[in-house]
Amino acid sequence: MKKPKKESVIRVLSRSIGNNKLNSLLAPAFVSLEVVLEIFIPTLMASLIDKGIEPGNMGYILRQGGLMALACVCSLFCGMASGYCAAKASAGFARNLRRNIFYNVQTFSFGNIDKFSTSSIITRLTTDVTNVQNAYMMIIRTAVRSPFMLIFAMSMSFSVSVKLTLIFVAAVPILGVALFSIIRVVHPIFRRVFKTYDRLNEVVEENLRGIRVVKAYVREDHENEKFRSVSGRIYDDFVKAEKTLAFNMPFMQTAVYSCLLLITWFASRIIVNSGATELTTGQLTSLISYVTRILISLMMLSMIFVQLTLSRASADRICEILSEKSSLTDPPAPLYKVGNGEIVFENVTFSYSEEYDKPCLDNVDLKIPSGATVGIIGGTGSSKSTMVQLIPRLYDCTKGSVRVAGHNVREYDIEVLRDSVAIVLQKNVLFSGTIEENLRWGKPDATDEEMETVCRAAQAHDFIMSFPDGYRSRVEQGGSNFSGGQRQRLCIARALLKNPKIIIFDDSTSAVDMHTDAMIRRALSQTMPEVTKLIIAQRIDSVKDSDMIIVLDDGKIDGIGTHDELLENNQIYREVYLSQTRGNNGEEATDNG
């Protein structure tokens, strides 16, 4: 897990340009051409007036008009081409960004996934990418156009009159400083506003999720107050920022108008005094149009600058996720076969983050023979789930080693290891699609018979067949159209289909009744006796027939033994047992097997 050097945001993002390089280059190229033509057109216009209309020369009007029309058509073509290329390039860039983010998320280990919340991954993939897409389009089109226009118009006007051009050359830095100071004031406010926006969304989201609590406690007014205060903060900040930003336009106008008037004054004097030899009226008209263009470009540049700084936050967030490297890597020469289902923990210590001083698992030693059935019992927060998740290498242990079939789990190819170690997670999910499609996650080419076999073992076949469409019944998002027990049994069947060497049930029958639970366990021991079975459960009944039972407490093994042994000599086990049987008469408790 070596830490790569921190790369610049632009470097990381630019890697996603990929196949859009050509369009990304063509767009600014066409824009530049368009600018040249656009600058050329006022000159044509000026001569159309000076030499065509004023002397009433129809032939010249037609000739010059034709030339101008041609320039317009060319400019039109360039403008459309640049628009086309820019749109293609930026949409393609966004597609690559989304793909690269999503693909990178696929390489994430559980540790990486924990680091980013689900909602933040979603925001990065959607809103943030859209922001960057718009910024990119701006960069390859508008951001090229404005400076280019600035330089070109400037040189054109210099060619008309150096003296007069100096007037607005002087205005440019003044305007630049003014615009820059506005941005400096506004930018931190905008940054703050976006944070407040996050808070606003949080209030709405919590309100939506907890609406039953809000209504049950009649807290509508309280919620309104909370929302209004955040909403008010957004209002205040936005008003402050936008009111400052409102100076942008008047500043620009003041500069343009002052230049216009000064140039008009001085130009008039030059024309009149020189008898229209040093400068003609037509030249004055085009000079004025250049001035306007230069100052508009400056204005655009300041807007681009604001926009880009706003999308900077999005770029940073995307970059964070793109540069996140999976904390788990395949070994250089991996093993491609898991021999059997033996599991050994040797001095295993684990903590989720390095800074945390108290480890979740503390020096665990354990040996589970292949084919054994092992129960794991322990209170909330005793790290049962953490312990079993080290076996398929969902996390790497901090100290010590976890071995499967005699080899350290880090020696295996990750995919092979995870195919051999099936785990039914506590927070399990079904995906929208059909039952069959969900089952095939376990084995893509599973036959109908294979699916039926595992579903029978997981006690799911009967209820599946009770639906009109059987195995082809629809599963809604999150499996919301099935009961909790049905969902759990489908998840078990899905895991069984992998035909693993080791299968881990992380509290996966909590919603299944005791009878069915027992049936599943019996089916498992009959159909797959050679598979090592780890069962985390809260109910003593689920584990008491196991070959061995591990009692975990606060990240440490508190006791290992059979049901009878633990009842005899382990206090925690005895307490759990009593808490589940108290009030029953003894006879009933033993009957519930």
Added chain:
Amino acid sequence: MADRVPAGRPPRGGFAGKTDLKSLDKAVLKRLLSYFIPYKWTMLAVFACIILSAVAQTRGAQFIQTVIDDHITPMLTSGSRDFGPLALAIVQMAVLYAVGVVSALLYNRLMVNVGQGIQKSIRDGMFSKMQTFPISFFDTHPFGDVMSHYTNDIDTLRQMISQSIPQAISSLVTIVTVFVFMVATDVVMTAFVLLTIAFMAVFIKLIGGRSGKYFVKQQSSLGKLNGFIEERVTGQKVIKVFNHEQANKEEFDVLNDELYENSSKANIFANILFPVMGNLTNLQYVLVAIFGGALAIKGVNGLTLGTVIAFLQLSHNFTMPITQVSQQLNAVVMALAGAKRIFDLLDEKSEENEGYVTLANIETIDTTHANVVDNDIVEIDEKYVRESEKRTGIWAWKHPHGDGRLTYTPLRGDVRFYNVDFGYTPDKQVLHDISLYAKPGQKVAFVGSTGAGKTTITNLINRFYDIADGKIRYDNININKINKSDLRRSLGIVLQEVNLFTGTVMDNIRYGRLDATDEECVAAAKLAGADGFIRMLPKGYQTEIAGSGSDLSQGQRQLLSIARAAVADPPVMILDEATSSIDTRTEAIVQKGMDALMEGRTVFVIAHRLSTVRNADVIMVLEHGVIVERGTHEELLALKGRYYNLYTGKFELD
């Protein structure tokens, strides 16, 4: 929640079908404009400023021509060197410019108040309206969609209010001013310019319409991709466990490519609109020059060459604002679609609350004159009751009668169902003919499998949903007559799915009763058995927790929500799987607190652990919305029926 309607993820509503300006309801625009009413004086000032600014701009654009025609050319021909009149003209123009600049600054700043103010009032209005919606609204609307009203839709509105509207006003003013100038100068030329503009309008419509269509498509494929990402990223760990990354990528690519197609098309049309318009304007310039030049040279209509030159500038000034407005078209279409979705939300029906019986704090109550039926006090005339402003711990229902009498009924927590039928949708009945009673202080338990209707029954007591048929009486008052807020204030509820709010642990406990003191909150936490773990947190009761509460375990979150209910101290409690995430050993520890919490209250308990319901006064076994067995634990075991089978593990209970 098992009873919740499955949340499918249809593409965001309202955007389907045709979305050009015409098909969007004019009512939407009208309603949007009504938000400007509080700002009518500000808007008047804004209008005035925009007109001033536009006049300055229009005059400014013609200024150079005026200078050439009125000053330079005459001076050149006459040989005069008197720059006085020119200087005066420039100073006059400078003053006009200054007025324009100041007006621009003013209206921009005023519009900030209007834009942000309207935005805030829509946002606040939307949120407070949402608080009044019935639970069924939240069942049927995916959170992501509701959230997008607060983010995307408001955002498009903001752009429209603060950019498109001022732009449109300013353009309109310019267009009218220039038009007047044009007509005054020459009618024939004006007609010709209008003709060329009509031709350009065809292009605007063609390109703008296409662009709008693809923006809509882009929105819908974005929605689809969002849905996919949400589902898959949520299940990311399962994907890892099944080595399903490759298939996941492939499915993602399909949707991602679709979005790319629509997004690039939408942007292509938006991007080419400006160059098309810009160059058509230039072409128009050439056409005007040729047409005008030809007319002037032939001397038709007394047209002079000077007029043609003036017209060239005028036609340019006339077309520019049209181009600018066409640029805003997409923003307007999207904003109106957003506004429509917001208004649709605002038009959703609020929860009905026609109840007139309210809850009152009682200082003294004289029960000797009470109207007593079956040893229960049914009502006491107002003469014998003294209300209090403060929390006294004694509560009564305040019942105004049609004949002007006002009576009080002591709050005791007696709940009765009479032949209640209910369904979440009219076509699917969930509860059938439910009759039950819970006497004050009794503990009533519901058991049965998922979908049997346990949670539904409790949802009817606090009127999250209203019954279809039958009657529910609370302290012998029909609950439809009780004000909903007061009804709910008298009920405490602890749900399986714990929802906490971002804030301190103390804030979260206090959510149960906002005026509770710190001591009362701590006492409630102790009662719920939460005090122990809270003190272990870095800052104890002042520890900040995120709403999702990922820093707390599920069990700890449940303990907090029990403490929250405890501090509310209501006479009736509903515990819906309140201890399901607490392991049995901890539950045994909490049990004492729970017992204390239930002491002296009417309690409805739903639990799938039978050990939790065993000591209830009465247990109801529900199946498919029907109560199939009822009795005490011992009675039901002796019955050897459904409950017995459940208890001995022969049937599934989830």
